[in-house]
Amino acid sequence: MLAQFGDSITDSRAFWFSLRYKRNNAPPEMVKAFDLVSSHMIEDCWDRKGPENGNQGGKTIRWADQNLSKWLMRLNPEVAIVMFGTNDLNSVPGTEYEKKMRLVVQRCLDNGTIVILTTIPPRHGFTEEAAEFSKIIRSIARDLEVPLIDYHAEILQRRPEDWDGALDKFKDYQGYNVPTLIARDGVHPSAPEQYRGDYSAESLTRNGFELRNYLTLLKYGEVIDQVLTAQK
Template identity: 30%
Template sequence: MNDWTQRSLLFLALIAGIHASSFPASAPGQQAATKPIKPKVVCFGDSITKRGYGEILANILDVEAINAGVGGNSTAKALRRLSKDVLAHKPDVVVIFFGTNDLRADADHVYVPVLKYKANLETMIDQCQHQGARVVLCTLPPIEHAAFFTRHQRGPFDAAGGLSKLIQTYRDAARQVASEKKVTLVDLNTLLAQQPEWLSNDGVHPSKEGNTIIAKHIAKAVAPMVANPAPESTGAESTGAESTDLESTGADSPR
């Protein structure tokens, strides 16, 4: 091959390289843009939430579920982390599930009176809706009394009218908030009372099977919300979904 031919081939290769480099196979963000974005659900609660029903919820609904459960949290403590642990994620749906610690009549540093509990739930809902998220509110689940009182003093609860009465007072408060704020209510008391296998031996927290049971019940409420997302917030508070009781009220069923 003579020098002229070699120079010609090198020139053609250079031109081809320049031409190819000016048309990249894909723009840097092109692949990410075509990847579907999953709806975002924040599971906001105490140790019952922390146990992990959210991960199962994510698999059931094919959503991104963020576990914002913190052990020992009352609504008062949770409000202080609402912005960081919930609103910062810009969720489509927020599941609010509190009350077991709020009613701790045996612990002044944890106990939240029922009227304050109600006000705290209202504030949580207002802030979530203001950002454009839909809200699901859960009632307190059943509590197994004998196991509960192996870890807690009975006297303060008896002085407050008894554990059963106290639990029902907080459930009624959550139900009232859901009705007034027009958000979906999941009546876990009635639902879980029919499935006693949900409860672990400590009488309060879910068993491994219980996490799945809770996730399935909450999924029924969340499913239509992620299938039909709320419009973006305009700065005004959203009216939320119509109040929906997924099961009949039923009697209080702590055991």
């Protein structure tokens, strides 16, 4: 059982759900990871969207802290992908964010759930704050020895100067159809139509949701291969 705990960047069916149906130009490591995940994971875990499953738009780590016990009781996940922080940047102090995130991760571990932590994407107008919150996530992953997907670093590595779809150079594009990694709102990952379901190297510099899908699939496959299979 795989759980997805997060905000709108997780609740969206552009994340994870879409992987099940379309994987054009997938590199060999992704094909291998998909086969591994498909043979291991319960099929309906490709979906599992909504607050009852631990993901909803607009939510922060406070919501996760308040509701985690019932999610763990209802789902009892083998693995949980956890990413909160984008909405926290302008509403939750860093010290509170770190404290509550550590508690959420530890409570998952106490339940026997493997946590895959994910750093948050950079955000327009909150560049320094997003970097600091991502630094906190890296620290928690290191301290509690849990797998990490460094989404923040991967975005900056691929588009160091123009990751932000809110830049003037992208003014002719609307919504998610911006050919960089963050949408026109400067907040959410992009999903330009021409790159949907495309996992070519080019697409992974232009579609923020597909980049997250790629990174998550590889990390979950790694956990299955190196941890879960080894336990059997």
